[in-house]
Amino acid sequence: MNAQTMTLPADWRDFLALTKPRVMTLVVFTGLCGMLAAPVTIHPVLGFTAVLCIALGAGAAGALNQWYEADLDAKMKRTRGRPLPAGRMDRQSALHFGVGLAIFSVLLMGLAVNLPAAAILTVSILFYVLIYTVWLKRRTPQNIVIGGAAGAFPPLIGWAAATGDIALLPFLLFSLVFLWTPPHFWALALFVKTDYANAGVPMLPVVAGERTTRVQIGLYTLPMAAVAILPWPLGLTGAVYGVSAIVLTAVFGVLALRVATRTTQPDDAMKPEKRLFAWSILYLFAMFGALVADRWMPHA
Template sequence: MDKPTAAVLMDGAFPIGAELEDWIALLKPRVMSLVVFTGAIGVLLAPGHLNPVLAITAVLCIAAGAGASGAINMWYDRDIDAIMRRTAGRPIPAGRMAPGSALGFGVVLACASVLMMAIATNLVAAGGLALSICFYVFIYTMWLKRRTPQNIVIGGAAGAFPPVIGWAAVTGTVDLVPLLMFAIIFFWTPPHFWSMSLYASEDYGRAGVPMLPVVSGPRITRAWVLAYTLALVPVAISPWAVGFVGIDYLILALILSAMFVYHALRVLMDGQGPGGTSLTNNAPARKAFRFSLMHLFLLFAALALCRLVG
């Protein structure tokens, strides 16, 4: 019996053919990497002291919670994942894993991560982690994603929770600074995700997902990419504005913001050929998507470095 057949013998059982890399793929490790990083920055910058073992445990709980959300998302979206080229190779649509196994894995991991966070740190951090998981699964995945082109604007809040959770793990409170970090990720998410959706719009259209380029067209999407990138600038410098970091962070944040705006302008101009004709190869959108990842990483790294050194 071949692996795909063995993997789908029973919808609710652990598949015989599933490999370790399939279980790892369920966690969406590339998405998780930024979640872990921003969560760790929240832990690092929070006032007070947390035992290093407990601090590492808190970050691992954030990672597990994000992975659990990804696994449940893959279970729920298995029908559209099978239609889209960029997701057809995922474990469930490829037939390497039974849907029920992915769901069970995600639910167990979600419950375990919240419980461990409560034991290792405090109920505020555990509650924040539970809220982020529920927001991603129920609000974004099950409610918004297939119903509105604003899905990523509202649903993107789920990915903004990690620094708040990390901060709360140390302090037991939710303060202004972690909320500013939340806002940075919240405003960063639309231009990041819409840049990707511009060159993946055919996939989304085929699957019937109402992403902004599918519903409103590429031209409107490019304008919104620029609008949110511009709106991100004052949010990115807000930690300096409230006195949490010094002028060194302001300079770095403005440089990174200017580079992001440059990429967003390139995305906007990509759809304007000579004489107003439509001409695009989506190369600027791909570059903007890749830069957005670097932008968020460097911005949070600058926040940590300037705060700790300052």
């Protein structure tokens, strides 16, 4: 029997791995914060349901991404242990699981919460699967730039779940995540460039080189920083968020500048790219946490 068709029985851990739980954590958090930052209070049961739907939708997108990219994952060191390339699950099971999760999450959001939130959730799943995974990922080094919108939808969904509409603040939160994605992901791509090259994925470091990628990280950090701080001067948030945004973004900017201007090759464990990548994750958690703290703290 062909090795590609031999699969071991999948268990619950394999289905969980299909949902990309580590990625889902950030998606769920930003969606929850978007909901908590809204000017109205959602019923706890509906709020829990909305967050559950965001998690299920993100899991569905992750599963469908792995179903479509099983061949790429098999070629990359950091992904070859996933259920499909490792032979612990067949592709049809992953497809059915992903489609089922997607349909259930959207239907539940629409029936239990509201239609605007369900509509944005639908767009986010389709964007990640069809626009990023199917269309962009294998075709252009701008895959992360355009595809970054997929991960930026959760604050919009959370806000819409609470209010039933969209306002300027959640749009700025969407823009923050959208502009954050290229420097975050390109920092990762710089130290796993060989993986992407082996798989034939046209990530920016592979097709344009490390120097161009570092410069682009620095350039994208500038509009990201502006959008991160903008809610405060616009009067959409208070000083708790504003001061936090300035401090956190300043640290991000310093790390991005070190990446952008690096000319030497330090020890692998101390690479500025790894520091920026690690901070970028903490940064988004902290920024959205500050947003919620600002919303719920009493103001004079």
